[in-house]
Structures are given as structure tokens and as C-alpha cells.
Amino acid sequence: MGSIVKSNRGYIEFVIQRLSAIYMALYVLAILTVIFINKDLDFEIIQDLFSLMPVRILTFFFIVSILSHGWIGMWIIATDYINNAFLRNLYFVLVMGMILFYLVWSIEVIWGFE
Amino acid sequence: MAKVNKLEFSIYRYNPDDDKSVYMQDYTLEFDIEQNLMLLGALERIKDELDPTLSFRRSCREGVCGSDAMNINGKNGLACITPISSLPRKIAIRPLPGLPVVRDLVVDLEIFYKQYARVKPYLINRQPTPKKERLQSPEDRKKLNGHYECILCGACTTACPSFWWNPDKFVGPAGLLQANRFIVDSRDDAELERLQDLQDPFSVFRCRTIMNCVEVCPKKLNPTKAINNIKKEMLKIK
Numbered sequence: 607m608g609s610i611v612k613s614n615r616g617y618i619e620f621v622i623q624r625l626s627a628i629y630m631a632l633y634v635l636a637i638l639t640v641i642f643i644n645k646d647l648d649f650e651i652i653q654d655l656f657s658l659m660p661v662r663i664l665t666f667f668f669i670v671s672i673l674s675h676g677w678i679g680m681w682i683i684a685t686d687y688i689n690n691a692f693l694r695n696l697y698f699v700l701v702m703g704m705i706l707f708y709l710v711w712s713i714e715v716i717w718g719f720e
Numbered sequence: 721m722a723k724v725n726k727l728e729f730s731i732y733r734y735n736p737d738d739d740k741s742v743y744m745q746d747y748t749l750e751f752d753i754e755q756n757l758m759l760l761g762a763l764e765r766i767k768d769e770l771d772p773t774l775s776f777r778r779s780c781r782e783g784v785c786g787s788d789a790m791n792i793n794g795k796n797g798l799a800c801i802t803p804i805s806s807l808p809r810k811i812a813i814r815p816l817p818g819l820p821v822v823r824d825l826v827v828d829l830e831i832f833y834k835q836y837a838r839v840k841p842y843l844i845n846r847q848p849t850p851k852k853e854r855l856q857s858p859e860d861r862k863k864l865n866g867h868y869e870c871i872l873c874g875a876c877t878t879a880c881p882s883f884w885w886n887p888d889k890f891v892g893p894a895g896l897l898q899a900n901r902f903i904v905d906s907r908d909d910a911e912l913e914r915l916q917d918l919q920d921p922f923s924v925f926r927c928r929t930i931m932n933c934v935e936v937c938p939k940k941l942n943p944t945k946a947i948n949n950i951k952k953e954m955l956k957i958k
Contacts, residue, residue, distance in 0.1 A: 616921035617954055685921075686885040 619678045626671035633668045662716050669712040673705045723753040727762060727804065731774065732814040734821050742821070744812070747771065751804070759807065760788055760799040776825040783938060786873030789816055790825050796875035796936040816878040818887065832874050835891045838923075839899035844910035860906035867901030867946065869939050870894060876933035876943055882926040889922035893933035893943030896924055900946035903953055915954050924950055 644651055655661055680701045688694040727749045734742040747766050751757050760781055767774045776799075779785040783801035790799055791814040793807065819827040845854065877883050877892035891899065899918065902908045918924040924947060933943040 612917065612920060614916070614919040616923070616925035617919040619921060620925050620951065621955075682921075682926075686882070686926075 623675055623678055626675040629671045630668060630675070633664065633671075636664075656716070665716055666713070669709065669716075673709055677701065677705055724750050725753050726750055726809070728810045729762070729766065730810070730812045731766075731825070732821075733774075733824055735773070735823055745771075753805075757804045758800055759792060759802040759804060759811070759813075762804055762811075763799060763813070774825075775823045784871060786871035786875075789873035789875045789878075789938075791815065791817055796879045798873060798875070798938040801938060816874055818878045818880075818884040819874075827874075827878075829874055831887045832872075832877055832892070832894070835877075835887075835895040836872065836898065839891060839895050839902070839918075840910070840914065841895075841898045841902065843902065843905065843908050844913075845907055846909055854907040856906055863904040863906070864901060866941055867897055867904075870897055870901075870941055871939060873938060875936045875938060876941075879932040879936045880927075881930070881932070882928060886922055886926055889920075890926040891918070891923050893927075893947065896927070896950060897941065897943040897946045899924075900950050903950060911953070912957065915950070915957060918950060919954065 640655065641647060656665065681698070684694050684697050684701075688697055729747040729749065730744045731747065732742060733739070733745045747770050749762055749765060749770070751762065751765070755761075758781075760778055763774070763776055764778070767776075776790065777787040778800065779787040781788075781800045783798050786798065788799040789796060792799065792802055793812055796816060799813075813825065815821050815825045815827045819829065819832065822828050843854075872894055874894060876897075877894045880890075880893055882890045883892040896918075899914060903911050903914050908914075927944070927947045929944055929948070931944045934941075934945075937943070
């Protein structure tokens with residue numbers, strides 16, 4: 607029982623998961639609305655849409671929401687099922703590496719680094 | 721003439737002094753259908769008539785003490801209030817899952833009670849003691865319904881995978897039901913302290929709302945609802 611550390615981390619993660627889920631749902635709804643409204647949707651319209659700074663910022667927050675939501679979920683899975691400390695830490699490093707990779711990659715996709 | 725029927729039991733056996741590993745032992749019991757036998761009665765007959773070495777806990781035999789909680793055909797329940805007529809002819813009995821087995825159907829509940837103790841299951845009131853009693857309105861008293869009836873049998877907590885994976889960190893449904901019982905009690909003034917004690921990633925937030933606890937509770941209580949109330953109360957903290 608000595609392993610329980612008093613903190614509010616669980617509460618903060620709980621709030622982040624809910625808020626990120628709501629944000630992701632709203633973002634997906636907004637994108638779907640754009641798709642259904644524009645019957646002649648083509649590459650140029652999509653490119654114009656994502657060249658707008660507000661859309662880029664909202665998309666960046668969408669990526670951050672997915673990644674933070676995913677990290678919390680993956681952390682919970684590991685602390686449930688992986689008991690070996692070495693394997694668990696290895697898993698954390700791999701997942702965090704993937705998350706950082708996706709973050710940098712999505713920034714590149716959204717802002718198009720040359 | 722009595723209508724006799726046969727029941728086939730497959731019971732988990734383990735004696736740490738003699739057995740290298742666990743095994744399932746089969747018993748066949750004849751009983752009178754019109755007797756309205758409960759599962760506990762059948763187990764007692766097996767112990768009396770077929771195998772005195774079979775170990776299980778029992779006490780009140782009427783669903784009040786919670787001693788005879790066990791896993792009956794894969795679902796936790798109390799043997800004393802489970803009618804044989806509600807079960808198929810083949811009955812598999814195992815100890816409560818996720819806890820160390822002391823012997824046969826007897827489990828070590830130490831970690832369960834430690835988690836229960838963690839939520840401080842008693843009234844904390846720092847106001848001066850009144851001359852007679854701490855009064856409570858009928859509305860406030862109603863909030864305790866669905867909590868105080870818990871008999872701490874452990875059926876819910878040991879049906880919860882989150883407890884199986886982290887029994888030393890996750891309080892479990894039974895403990896959290898009692899935590900909520902004192903959080904909602906108008907006479908308790910340690911609500912903030914109680915909520916802050918549960919804000920780590922494991923104590924309450926490891927509940928994934930799969931509701932196994934609700935499914936198995938022999939008193940038909942709803943620990944999931946209580947756990948969600950704890951989370952809601954946390955959101956109100958400024």
C-alpha cells in the first residue's frame with residue numbers, strides 16, 4: 607500500500623481525456639460538415655481551407671488532442687498489463703517516441719516545411 | 721414421494737500444505753427438488769456427506785454477513801442466497817478471483833480490507849459535539865440509500881479487472897461505494913480531504929465503467945454510479 611502517491615495527476619488526466627474527446631468530436635463534425643456542404647470538393651478547395659491560419663491552428667490542436675488522449679490511454683494500458691519494469695519503461699519510451707514523431711510530422715504536414 | 725435430482729459439482733481445490741497446484745474436484749449430489757435448496761446448503765451437504773476436507777466460509781446463511789461470496793459458474797455471488805433451481809445441473813465453484821487463496825474456496829481478503837480502510841469509512845466531523853445527536857434532514861438521509869446496505873462481501877471488487885491488475889492501488893468498487901457514502905453524508909465535513917485523497921491515477925480513476933460490480937452485487941447496489949458521483953464531485957472543487 608506504500609506505493610500510492612498522493613497527487614492530482616489522475617484527476618488532471620481525466621479532465622484532459624474528456625476535453626480532448628469533446629474537441630476531437632467537434633473538429634471531426636466541422637470537417638464532415640465542410641465535406642458535405644461542398645459538393646464539388648477537390649484538392650484545391652481542401653488546400654485553400656488548410657492554408658487558412660485558424661484552420662491550421664485548430665488542426666494542430668486536434669493533433670495535440672489525439673496525442674495527449676492517446677498517451678494517457680497507452681499509459682493506463684501499460685500500468686494495467688505490463689508488470690515487468692524494464693518492459694514497461696521500454697514501452698513508454700517507444701510510445702513517447704512515436705508520439706513525438708507524429709507531433710513533428712503533423713506540424714510539417716500542416717505548415718509544410720520546405 | 722420426493723422428486724430426486726442429481727447435481728454435478730466441479731469445485732476448486734487447493735490445500736497449500738499438500739497440493740503442488742490447484743485442481744477441480746467433481747462431486748455428485750442427490751437432492752429433493754421440492755426442498756428449495758440454496759447453493760450453500762448443497763456445499764454443506766457435500767462437506768457433511770462426501771468430503772469433510774472441503775473448506776469454505778459461511779456464517780449468517782441469509783445474505784447479510786457476506787462470508788460465503790464465491791465464483792459460481794463464472795459469476796461472483798453469495799452461495800447462501802443463490803437457489804440451486806437458478807443454476808444449471810453442472811455447477812463450477814471457484815474462490816473469488818484476484819485474491820490469494822488460503823485454502824479451497826477461502827481467500828485472503830487483507831488487501832480488500834486495506835483498500836476499504838484507506839477511504840476512512842467513518843464520519844469525520846470537526847464541529848463541537850452536540851448534546852444529543854447530529855441531525856440530518858430526510859432528504860440528506862436519502863442520499864445514503866444505496867450505500868449503507870453494502871455487506872462487504874467482496875463480490876464486486878473481485879469481479880473488477882482494474883482491481884485484479886492493481887489491487888494495491890485501485891480502491892475497488894466496494895471501497896469507493898463507501899467513500900461516496902461519506903462524501904454525500906451531510907454530517908461529514910471532510911469531503912474536500914476525501915476527494916483530494918482519491919485524485920491520483922489509480923485510486924478511483926482506474927475504474928473503466930465496465931460495470932461488472934453492478935452485475936454481481938448480491939444487494940443490487942450500484943458502485944459505478946457512486947464512483948461517477950465521486951468524479952463529478954471532484955469537478956466541483958475550486
